[in-house]
Amino acid sequence: MTFEKLTHAYGKAGDLPAKLAALSSPSAKDRADAIFMIGASICHQGTFYSATPKAIPLLLEILAAPKTQDRERILKLCADILTLDDHARFVLDGLVARKLSKLPKLYERSLEAARAGFDLYVSLLAAPEAEVRSVAAFTLAWIDERASESLPRVRRALESESDADVRA
Numbered sequence: 597m598t599f600e601k602l603t604h605a606y607g608k609a610g611d612l613p614a615k616l617a618a619l620s621s622p623s624a625k626d627r628a629d630a631i632f633m634i635g636a637s638i639c640h641q642g643t644f645y646s647a648t649p650k651a652i653p654l655l656l657e658i659l660a661a662p663k664t665q666d667r668e669r670i671l672k673l674c675a676d677i678l679t680l681d682d683h684a685r686f687v688l689d690g691l692v693a694r695k696l697s698k699l700p701k702l703y704e705r706s707l708e709a710a711r712a713g714f715d716l717y718v719s720l721l722a723a724p725e726a727e728v729r730s731v732a733a734f735t736l737a738w739i740d741e742r743a744s745e746s747l748p749r750v751r752r753a754l755e756s757e758s759d760a761d762v763r764a
Contacts, residue, residue: 599611599612599613599647599650599651602645602646602647602650603645603646603647604637604638604640604645604646604647604648605636605637605638605640605643605645606636606637609637609645609646609647609651611637612634612637612638612647612651615630615633615634615637616630616634616651616654616655616658618630619631619634619655619658619664619666619670620658620661620664624665624666627665627666627669628666628669631666631669631670631673634651634655634673635673635676638651638652638677639673639676639677639680639681640681641681642680642681642682644677644680644702644703644706645702646702648677648702648706648709649702649705649706649708649709652674652677652706652709652710652712652713653709653712655670655673655674656674656709656712656713656716658670659671659674659713659716659720660716667720667723667725667728668725668727668728668730668731671717671720671728671731671732671734671735672731672735674710674713674717674735675731675734675735675738677706677707677710678707678710678711678735678738678739679738680703711739711741711742713735714736714739714742714745714746717732717735717736717739717746718732718736718745718746718749720732721733721736721749721750721753722753726759726761726762727762729753729757729759729762730759730761730762733750733753733754733762736749736750
């Protein structure tokens with residue numbers, strides 16, 4: 597896939613493949629810088645760009661790799677995308693579906709791409725890392741059209757959860 601013809605918050609998105617690759621870096625600083633810049637580029641203050649729906653499947657692919665480090669950060673970016681980078685508005689104002697019912701096509705494609713990670717998010721409820729399990733449950737909360745599927749799974753995960761921070 598070529599990102600050269602796509603845009604993000606800072607112009608041409610040709611730099612995104614290198615940033616995505618940096619998510620697999622052995623350097624914690626490089627990974628942190630990469631996820632920050634990816635988030636700022638494809639979901640800048642709730643604004644999506646032509647690169648956003650194309651980058652999400654790649655983020656999900658990286659997230660699915662068991663050896664990926666800092667998966668909670670990638671999951672948080674997915675939650676940011678699912679809420680247009682404004683969790684508080686959705687919590688305080690009500691149903692996500694009502695808020696997302698009149699979005700431009702680009703936003704719909706981006707949200708569809710993030711929702712496509714549903715099965716992955718469910719699988720991460722059993723991840724070895726406590727923060728990943730916690731953020732997976734949080735991310736699933738924003739896919740309200742599949743709540744009847746995710747809620748029982750989250751409840752089952754909580755029943756066996758031993759980490760107090762995750763249970764909170």
